[in-house]
Amino acid sequence: MKSGVRRFHEQDAEQRRQFYTRNFSSRIVYNSNFDLYTGPAANWRDTVSFNMAPDPLKPEQLPTVCGEIVAEYSAEVVKLGDLLFELLSEALGLRSNYLKDLDCGRGIQMVCHYYPACPQPELTLGATKHADNDFITVLLQDHIGGLQVLHQGKWIDVPPLPEALVINIGDFLQLISNDKFISVEHRVLANSRGPRVSVACLFGTYLFPNPRKYGPIEELLSAENPAKYRETTTAEYVCCGNDKGLDGSSTLLQFKL
Numbered sequence: 001m002k003s004g005v006r007r008f009h010e011q012d013a014e015q016r017r018q019f020y021t022r023n024f025s026s027r028i029v030y031n032s033n034f035d036l037y038t039g040p041a042a043n044w045r046d047t048v049s050f051n052m053a054p055d056p057l058k059p060e061q062l063p064t065v066c067g068e069i070v071a072e073y074s075a076e077v078v079k080l081g082d083l084l085f086e087l088l089s090e091a092l093g094l095r096s097n098y099l100k101d102l103d104c105g106r107g108i109q110m111v112c113h114y115y116p117a118c119p120q121p122e123l124t125l126g127a128t129k130h131a132d133n134d135f136i137t138v139l140l141q142d143h144i145g146g147l148q149v150l151h152q153g154k155w156i157d158v159p160p161l162p163e164a165l166v167i168n169i170g171d172f173l174q175l176i177s178n179d180k181f182i183s184v185e186h187r188v189l190a191n192s193r194g195p196r197v198s199v200a201c202l203f204g205t206y207l208f209p210n211p212r213k214y215g216p217i218e219e220l221l222s223a224e225n226p227a228k229y230r231e232t233t234t235a236e237y238v239c240c241g242n243d244k245g246l247d248g249s250s251t252l253l254q255f256k257l
């Protein structure tokens with residue numbers, strides 16, 4: 001999968017150009033910095049993303065250099081998602097199908113990053129501090145490193161482990177769990193040893209029409225633990241996050257009651 005991402009980003013500009021767009025509702029989006037015109041600073045990163053569930057793009061609709069592997073990998077991630085949402089439901093004390101029945105595992109956006117070697121990495125970042133606008137993210141990173149999570153006010157390295165995936169809790173799971181799960185704030189340092197490649201599979205439902213309103217799960221609420229967030233749709237939430245860009249602030253704050 002990592003080689004496939006590298007092949008995409010290292011092919012001729014002519015080949016890549018056909019996928020370039022800044023329209024978030026396209027099923028394939030290739031650009032540098034989704035928030036180039038809204039965020040406070042550009043990051044040292046190019047990205048191609050594929051909308052691979054619930055209605056997967058077929059290999060022939062995908063770029064030739066990585067279509068087969070994108071289709072195969074995303075199908076496996078969808079299966080992994082089913083298991084993760086079962087475990088997360090149980091961890092919340094809910095029946096195991098609960099989060100699946102809320103469609104948490106239904107949509108995935110597969111976001112494939114390429115962080116070129118940077119001559120002055122101390123002057124920029126690969127990705128500014130943020131939490132993901134989704135339920136969970138399944139992240140595959142290569143051997144270069146640079147991912148960090150914010151823990152008790154300190155940036156902690158998440159060193160790459162061969163064959164390991166990183167599972168991040170996103171803002172949407174924080175919202176529906178009423179803060180039982182807390183989304184992880186993270187960033188990526190720029191590096192001079194690159195390129196670095198990563199694949200973030202974001203479980204959310206942005207690109208298929210999903211009118212469902214998501215709010216804190218009733219079963220988790222009580223008189224002592226009232227709802228902390230207002231209801232929203234995944235589309236509204238993601239638009240809000242995209243419009244804001246990676247400015248270091250949390251999109252969740254805008255939904256607090």
Ligand SMILES: O=C(O)CCC(=O)C(=O)O
Nearest residue numbers: 111113141147188198200
């Ligand atoms: O490249 C990485 O390791 C992280 C990417 C990321 O945070 C994201 O796509 O939301």
Ligand SMILES: [Fe+2]
Nearest residue numbers: 130131132186
């Ligand atoms: Fe992220």
